[in-house]
Structures are given as C-alpha cells and as structure tokens.
Amino acid sequence: MTPEHRALVALSMLYEPGNALVGDDVARFGPADALHRLVSGASDAGLAAAARQRLGDRDPDELVRSVLPAAEACGARPVTPLDPEWPARVADLAGLYDESDPHTRPPLCLWVRGEGHLAELTDRSVAVVGARVCTEYGRHVATEFGYGLTRQGWTVVSGGAYGIDAAAHTGALAAGGGTVCVLAGGVDREYPARLLPLFDRIRRNGLLVSEWPPGATPRRFRFLVRNRVIAAMPRGTVVVEAGLRSGARHTARLAAELDRPVMVVPGPVNSRASAGVHQLARGHHPVRIVTRAADVVEDLGGCDTALAPAPAREQRPRDRLGEVAARVLDSVPRSAPATVERIAAQAGVSAAAAQRVLPALVAAGLARCEEGRYRLPERI
Amino acid sequence: MTPEHRALVALSMLYEPGNALVGDDVARFGPADALHRLVSGASDAGLAAAARQRLGDRDPDELVRSVLPAAEACGARPVTPLDPEWPARVADLAGLYDESDPHTRPPLCLWVRGEGHLAELTDRSVAVVGARVCTEYGRHVATEFGYGLTRQGWTVVSGGAYGIDAAAHTGALAAGGGTVCVLAGGVDREYPARLLPLFDRIRRNGLLVSEWPPGATPRRFRFLVRNRVIAAMPRGTVVVEAGLRSGARHTARLAAELDRPVMVVPGPVNSRASAGVHQLARGHHPVRIVTRAADVVEDLGGCDTALAPAPAREQRPRDRLGEVAARVLDSVPRSAPATVERIAAQAGVSAAAAQRVLPALVAAGLARCEEGRYRLPERI
Incomplete structure (x- = not known):
C-alpha cells in the first residue's frame, strides 16, 4: 500500500463517504496532502473535530491498520x-x-x-x-x-x-x-x-x-x-x-x-x-x-447491443389484404351467397372493383364462390 | 333540410366515411356541387360506379328519403x-x-x-x-x-x-x-x-x-x-x-x-x-x-383544469430532520445509552455538532437522555 493508497483508505474511514469538502480537498491537493490538511484543521475546523472523534488517540495510519485484521478475516x-x-x-x-x-x-x-x-x-x-x-x-x-x-x-x-x-x-x-x-x-x-x-x-x-x-x-x-x-x-x-x-x-x-x-x-x-x-x-x-x-x-443502447425484436404479434391472413379487398371481404355474407353487385354496394366500391378482388379472396380460402355468387367459408 | 344538408347526408350514405377524394371535393366545391360531380362521374369514374352500386335506380334525394323512416323510428x-x-x-x-x-x-x-x-x-x-x-x-x-x-x-x-x-x-x-x-x-x-x-x-x-x-x-x-x-x-x-x-x-x-x-x-x-x-x-x-x-x-391541462394533488406520501417525524440530525439520530443506540462522543464518532461528526442536535431530538421524542448519555426510546 503506497502512502496515497493509505491516505484514501484513511479518509474513507474518517468521514462518511461522499462528503463534499473532503472530496474537493482530495481533488485539489491529492489524497495524502488532503488527509493532512483535513486532520490538522487547515481545511475546516468541523471536519478536523469529526476526524478526532473517530481517531481517538490514534493517527490515521494506525486507524487503517486497525481494520486490516477484520478485512483479512473476511x-x-x-x-x-x-x-x-x-x-x-x-x-x-x-x-x-x-x-x-x-x-x-x-x-x-x-x-x-x-x-x-x-x-x-x-x-x-x-x-x-x-x-x-x-x-x-x-x-x-x-x-x-x-x-x-x-x-x-x-x-x-x-x-x-x-x-x-x-x-x-x-x-x-x-x-x-x-x-x-x-x-x-x-x-x-x-x-x-x-x-x-x-x-x-x-x-x-x-x-x-x-x-x-x-x-x-x-x-x-x-x-x-x-x-x-x-x-x-x-x-x-x-x-x-x-x-x-x-x-x-x-x-x-x-x-x-x-x-x-x-x-x-x-x-x-x-x-x-x-x-x-x-x-x-x-x-x-x-x-x-x-x-x-x-x-x-x-x-x-450502444453499438454492442442488438435491438430487441418486437414482441411477436400474431399474423392473420387478412393482415395481408389491401384496403379494398378487406372491405369487400367484410361485405361477403356468411349465411347465403350474394351477387358481386350486392357485395360492392355494401362495401361502397364499384362492381368492377369487387370483381377484381373476389377471385383472389377465393384463391386464398377466405371466400367461396357458388354459381357466380360469393359467401364466406363454413367456420371450422 | 336545405339542399346542402341533404347533399351531405347523401354523400355520407353513398361512400364509406373518411374517403379522401370525396372529402376533398366537398371542401373544394361545397356539398351539393360535389355530390353532383361525384355521382355524374365528373370527379372520378370509380367513385361514380361505387355510388351507382348503392343508388340502384334511385337519385340521391330518394336515397336520403329512404332512410328517414328508420331514423324517425329510433x-x-x-x-x-x-x-x-x-x-x-x-x-x-x-x-x-x-x-x-x-x-x-x-x-x-x-x-x-x-x-x-x-x-x-x-x-x-x-x-x-x-x-x-x-x-x-x-x-x-x-x-x-x-x-x-x-x-x-x-x-x-x-x-x-x-x-x-x-x-x-x-x-x-x-x-x-x-x-x-x-x-x-x-x-x-x-x-x-x-x-x-x-x-x-x-x-x-x-x-x-x-x-x-x-x-x-x-x-x-x-x-x-x-x-x-x-x-x-x-x-x-x-x-x-x-x-x-x-x-x-x-x-x-x-x-x-x-x-x-x-x-x-x-x-x-x-x-x-x-x-x-x-x-x-x-x-x-x-x-x-x-x-x-x-x-x-x-x-x-388547459386553464380550466386544476393540477392534480400529488398522491399522499405518508409523513414521518424524521422527514423534517436536517442531514446532521438524521445522521446523529441513526447513531443513537437502542440497547444501552451512549456518550455524545461515541455517537459523534459513529455519525462522523464532531462532538460539538452532536451536542447541538441531541437536545432537539430528545425534545421531539425521538431520543432519550439518561444521565448525560443518549438512547432511543422504547419501541411502543
């Protein structure tokens, strides 16, 4: 242990950690000189008195030595x-x-x-x-x-x-x-x-x-x-x-x-x-x-950390549909098949637009075609 | 119902709400003219076809009138x-x-x-x-x-x-x-x-x-x-x-x-x-x-809303203590009374500082003085 080491240990025993005056003195004068100034009262009378309370009749080196057996023991x-x-x-x-x-x-x-x-x-x-x-x-x-x-x-x-x-x-x-x-x-x-x-x-x-x-x-x-x-x-x-x-x-x-x-x-x-x-x-x-x-x-963050994958959101077939296709699909009845025209009116699109997407919905298994009319598949 | 009112109602029935082209035409030409342009195909062929799908053989006024009985009923x-x-x-x-x-x-x-x-x-x-x-x-x-x-x-x-x-x-x-x-x-x-x-x-x-x-x-x-x-x-x-x-x-x-x-x-x-x-x-x-x-x-926010009071945080007597007093109080033993000097050494303050705050801690009922030594009160 060098004198500077020993002074740091002594200071940490003499004062409750984080003390602003002690920290400032160490930063300014270095540990050994700061210790001397603080204990001698050259820095602050209250801190010198507080140190005396813990030192009793020992000097700082003796204080450090007093703790070493307990440190070694554990x-x-x-x-x-x-x-x-x-x-x-x-x-x-x-x-x-x-x-x-x-x-x-x-x-x-x-x-x-x-x-x-x-x-x-x-x-x-x-x-x-x-x-x-x-x-x-x-x-x-x-x-x-x-x-x-x-x-x-x-x-x-x-x-x-x-x-x-x-x-x-x-x-x-x-x-x-x-x-x-x-x-x-x-x-x-x-x-x-x-x-x-x-x-x-x-x-x-x-x-x-x-x-x-x-x-x-x-x-x-x-x-x-x-x-x-x-x-x-x-x-x-x-x-x-x-x-x-x-x-x-x-x-x-x-x-x-x-x-x-x-x-x-x-x-x-x-x-x-x-x-x-x-x-x-x-x-x-x-x-x-x-x-x-x-x-x-x-x-x-930091460049050594990968971005977390987003929580898995369950995908469903209709997630991949365009907006017109989704509206048309929502307008296909489940109970009885409907004409393209009726589905288009419900969806608020032209019959031509409905006719363009309905075959794709059938191909994807999302709708069924029965004699030119459309309905949803049976629920499984 | 004015013609402009009626045109807005008709437009809201002919097209799914929020349609960008419809909204833009209404903003630009006013409801009645926009309705005429949209239904006649002067604005967009697809929107005209979609409107025809819902109108069937009715004109827009007839479409509006067709919903009034249901509206009145409810x-x-x-x-x-x-x-x-x-x-x-x-x-x-x-x-x-x-x-x-x-x-x-x-x-x-x-x-x-x-x-x-x-x-x-x-x-x-x-x-x-x-x-x-x-x-x-x-x-x-x-x-x-x-x-x-x-x-x-x-x-x-x-x-x-x-x-x-x-x-x-x-x-x-x-x-x-x-x-x-x-x-x-x-x-x-x-x-x-x-x-x-x-x-x-x-x-x-x-x-x-x-x-x-x-x-x-x-x-x-x-x-x-x-x-x-x-x-x-x-x-x-x-x-x-x-x-x-x-x-x-x-x-x-x-x-x-x-x-x-x-x-x-x-x-x-x-x-x-x-x-x-x-x-x-x-x-x-x-x-x-x-x-x-x-x-x-x-x-x-807004000036008509009061700020919410913070959730109640239970207050305790030691919340009001200064930092030195809190440290001294923490160093007062419960089992056997201790001298001011010993308490000061534990707290890391001078004996004079401990002596300054101990009487106040006693007065607040947080510590007891027994023949010049201090201890914590019995737990209740």
Missing part, C-alpha cells in the same frame, strides 16, 4: 481510484450537485469481497432495484429481469435488500452470472442476516462491495449515501417496484441526474408497490417503460 | 358541419395524412340518437378505450376512470364494445354523466346485442353516435374508420388495456397524429392484455402514463 480488499480494479464510471458523481444532499461526491475507497473483478464486472452492468416491501408480482419480475439481463451478458448491480434487490440478485445467480451487491455497512456485516445464504452465493460468484470498512454498521443514512454508487457504477437503472417512500426512487433520481437511462417496470395502478414507479414515469425526468430484459438492453 | 337525427350541434374538433382530421389509410377525412354527417347535445357533451371530453378481451383489472380500472372523469366534469367518449369500452361507459353513467358512444353501424343496430341495456342507458343520459345511417351493419373495416372519430372528437385519448392486436392502439396512434394527448394505463408486464399499452408507451409517439382520473385531467 477476505475483503480495499480498492481505490489508484487501482486497476476501480470502476471508472463512479467518477461521474463529481459532476453531481444537490443542495439538499451534501454526500454525493465519488467514493474514495470501496471494500470489495468476492471472486469477481470489480471493473470488469461493472463495465457492462445495470442496476436493478426496488422496494423491500414488494409483491409476488414484483419479486417474479425482478427475478426474470435479473436472469434475462445476466443471460444477455449484463451484470446486475443491486443493494442486497429484502424484496426486489434480493430477487434481482437471485435471478442473476440462477443465470450463472456474477452479480454485484453494494452494501451500506461493512462487507462482513451481512445485513439483513436472513439473506446470509444469498450473500454467500454473491461472494462466491460476484462481489460484495461497500464504501464502509469491515465492521461498519449499516445505518439508515448510509443506505441513502450508498444509493449514489448503485446509480453511478452501472450504465443505467431499472426500478421494478417502489412505493411512494421507497429508496429506489432516490437511486432513480440520482441516475437521471447522472444522465444514465432510468427504466421502470410498470405494474397495476391499484398496487401501492408500483405507486412510486408510476410517479417516476410521470415525473419531469425522462423515464423509459420496460417490460422485459430485452427492453433494457435496447434502451441501454 | 329517434335519430342527422347532424352535419352546418349544424350548431356539430363537434368542431373533428375538422382536425382534415390535417391527417396516412398513406396506408385512405379513410381519415372528417365525417360529413353524424347520426345522433339520445338526449344529449353533441357539441356541448363533447367539448370537454376524453376518449377512454381499450380491448374487448380485457381482464378484471382492466374492467375495474376503466370503470374507475369513467366514474372519476365524469365526476370531474369530463364527458367519456368510447366505442361501446365489450370489455374496456363498456366499463368506461358504465363508470360514467354511475357518476350520473352523459357519456358518448361512437358506433360502427347504425345507431339503431345496437351491437353487440348483449349490451342493449347499456346502449339504452347511454341513449337516455348521453348519445349514441354513428357515421353510418340507421340500419347500417357494423363491419370490421368500419370499426377502424370509426376510430378516427373517437380519436378526433375528444381532447385526448386514454388506453386502459390493449393486446398487441387491439384496435385501441389504432385509436391511440390517430390521436397522437392529431397532436391530442395520448395517455395509457399501465398494467402487469406479464399480462397479455397490457402488452399493447406498454408497446405504445415504448413507441416513438410521446405517451403519458396515467394511474387515475386526476392524472388525465392534469395531462389534458
């Missing part, structure tokens, strides 16, 4: 922007400005646990997120999306929560893919505990990722801060189900502000679990409706 | 662009050009049956259409929309078909409104027959409307031609459920080409009855997602 490694495994797209967060949310700067360090390579896994990835309190419909759809996207070569990124997130990860794993789970606490603090088997499978096939060091407790505000990584790391975000209060809407808003495609899966309008999704679709950010994984691939 | 009256009851907005169809559909010109005559005034009823109206083969969900939603729109002062226009159309009319009638049903056959040919009780109620509270004279048979191609009146007469179109082959998608496309707002009600993505709706939402025409009547009113 097989977690710190990945920083200086490492080749860094997912480049999170740097876009630097362009985000949100007056009401001072924690939107790019992460300085990601703790990574699992067999995957973070940069490779997330290069062609899409977030699939949604409500914890979901319906069977939402769970089914999220699983299908997770499965279908993975089968089409996309990595599913989600938040490892109950409900939609868990279903999306599960679908991805079922397709044999390496899904990425971005947590709001240490990668050794699998939360919620009942999803432990899922986290184990993710770790063995993909990655558990967190901005917080091993041992850190997942907290409510950390889920919100974490959402910006889920929004920024993949190429787009799909929201499957979300109530009016769901955090998934926050992720979608961040993705929209990052100019990432935001896609939503509609649901019944009388389902509370879809109310937030539909509100997103009616909001001022452009949002795409998606109904299946192929729609997502199409909307993420 | 209480239907012909309404033309020369009458004050004419719904002005259908004239916009003159601007529609569709190479694949030669029957998009404005109607020349509408047969009207019922107690309502066509122009007044349709001035503030919206089409609510959808599939005949619908689900219980679609039927429920269409009824709710029909009811809600009518309660908010809008007239529901639909096509009187099984399924969504019937549900929309039914909802409108339940709200005590005068709904308008645009048929593809004579207003005395209530089709489908099983909806006869519905047609009776529509007639007594609103209007049955048709471009075809009394006695005319509803035919497949007439449903398509009829759709353009449903699209053009109201201010916008709502599609509730539509399969991939549903005619409601045709109505929506026409409405979009007329620059009317097109709104769709989403449904489950695994429902075939919503597949056409979702395909519309992903198409190249701009389409709005609506979940309730108030959304439709909002999207139809």
